[in-house]
Amino acid sequence: MRLPHRDSLRKRLALLLDPISGMSINIRFFASLADRVGMREVTISSEGVDTAKDVWLACVRSMDIPGNARVAINQEYASFDAAVNDGDEVAFFPPVTGG
C-alpha cells in the first residue's frame, strides 16, 4: 500500500519533470566529464533555462564548463549558446577519442 504523501509528491514531480508535457530537459554526461561532475544522467526543469550553458549552470554547481567540453543537443553537436527547448536532451562530453 502506497503512502498518500509519496503519491502526491510523485505527481508533483511528474508535473514538473515529465518530458511528454514538455517541461523538462534531460541531461547526460559522458566519459571523463561524467566522472568529474559525478553524474551520468539527470533531468531538470526547463524553467529559466534558455541555452546549453544555462543547462550546465543549472545542474553542475561544483565546476565551470571545461574549456574542451563539447555539447550536443538532441544528439547533434551544438554551441553552448544554442537554444534549448522543453523536452530536449542535452549532452556534455570531453573531446572524442574513438576510431
Next chain:
Amino acid sequence: MRLPHRDSLRKRLALLLDPISGMSINIRFFASLADRVGMREVTISSEGVDTAKDVWLACVRSMDIPGNARVAINQEYASFDAAVNDGDEVAFFPPVTGG
C-alpha cells in the same frame, strides 16, 4: 659437326654484339609500342649511338618516336637525350596502365 663458315660468322657476330665485350646495346619494346614497331627485343651495335633517341633511330626506321613513348635505360626511367653506353639495355614503351 659444325660448318666452318657458320662458326666464323658466329665469332664475328659475337665480337660485334657481345654485351660482355661492351660493344652492343640491347633494346626492348613493350605493349602497344612493341605491336606498332613489330619488335620485342633486338640487339644493335653501339657504334655511333650516343643517346636513347639514337637507339630508336638506329632500329626503328618505319616511325618517329610517339609523343607519349617512355624510355628506360637499364630498368630506370630516362629521357630520350640521356646517354647510352655499351652494354646498356634500352626499353621503349607506352604510358603504363598497371595497378
Next chain:
Amino acid sequence: MRVEIIECALDPMREVTRYQETLPMGSFGAMAMFVGTMRDFNESDAISSMVLEHYPEMTERHLNELAGSVADAHDLVELMMLHRVGEIHPGEPIVVVATWSAHRAAAFEACEAMVEDLKSKAPFWKKETLTGGESRWVEYNTAGPRSGA
C-alpha cells in the same frame, strides 16, 4: 551500405570479404579499407585493456549521417563502417571502414573522410587500463593525414 556498432569481437577481413561477396562482381575497380587496432602501448605506457564508451543514440545517428553524406559526396559503389564498443584488448580491431568504387580516387577519399570523422567527431571515448592496474581516459586522438601535424 552497412553501418553498425559492434559489441563483440570483430574480424575485419571476414566482415569485408562477406560484404564484398554481396556486391556484383566486376562492378568495382577499387576497394580501400582501414582497420584501427588497439595497440599495447600509448604515450610510452604498456596497456592491458581498454573500454570504449559511447553515446548510443548519438553514435547511431552520427554514423548513419556520416555514411549518407560520404555516399553523396563520393562516387562509391558501396561502403561499410563498423565500430566496436565495450571492452577491448591489445591487437583487437576497434574500427573498420571499407569503400568500393569504380576508380581509386573515390574509394581512398571516402575511406579517409570516414575514418577522420570517426576519430574526430563520433561520440566514442577510450578508457585504458595500464598493465599496472591504473586506468585513465584517453584525452585526445592523434592528428590525421594531411593535418600538417
Next chain:
Amino acid sequence: MRVEIIECALDPMREVTRYQETLPMGSFGAMAMFVGTMRDFNESDAISSMVLEHYPEMTERHLNELAGSVADAHDLVELMMLHRVGEIHPGEPIVVVATWSAHRAAAFEACEAMVEDLKSKAPFWKKETLTGGESRWVEYNTAGPRSGA
C-alpha cells in the same frame, strides 16, 4: 616487407591476413589497404578478360625501390605490395597494397603513395579483350586522388 609479382590467382584478404599474423600483436594501431580489381566494363564496353604484360626486370627493381623509399618516408611498422601479371578475369584482384603503422596518417599516406606510383610509373600494361572478341591496349589510367581531375 613483402613485395611480389604474382602469376596466379591472388586472394588479397587472405594474403593480408596471413602477413599480418606475422607482425607483433599490438605493435600497430592502423592498417590501410587497397585492392585494385578488374572491372567488367571500361569506357562503356563490356570486357571479358585482360592480359597484364610487364617488363619483369624493371618491375622487380621498380617495386623494390618504391617499397624502400616509401618505408623511408613514412613511419611504418610494415608494408606489403602484390601485383598480378598474366591473364585476369573480371572480379579478380590485380593489385593489393597494405600498410601498418602506429597511427593512421602514415598508413594512409604510404598506401596511397604506393598505389599512385604503381598506377603511374610501374611498367605494367593492360590489354583487354571485349566480350565481342576484339582486344585492345588500355591507353591510360584514370587520375588518382587529389589530382584535381
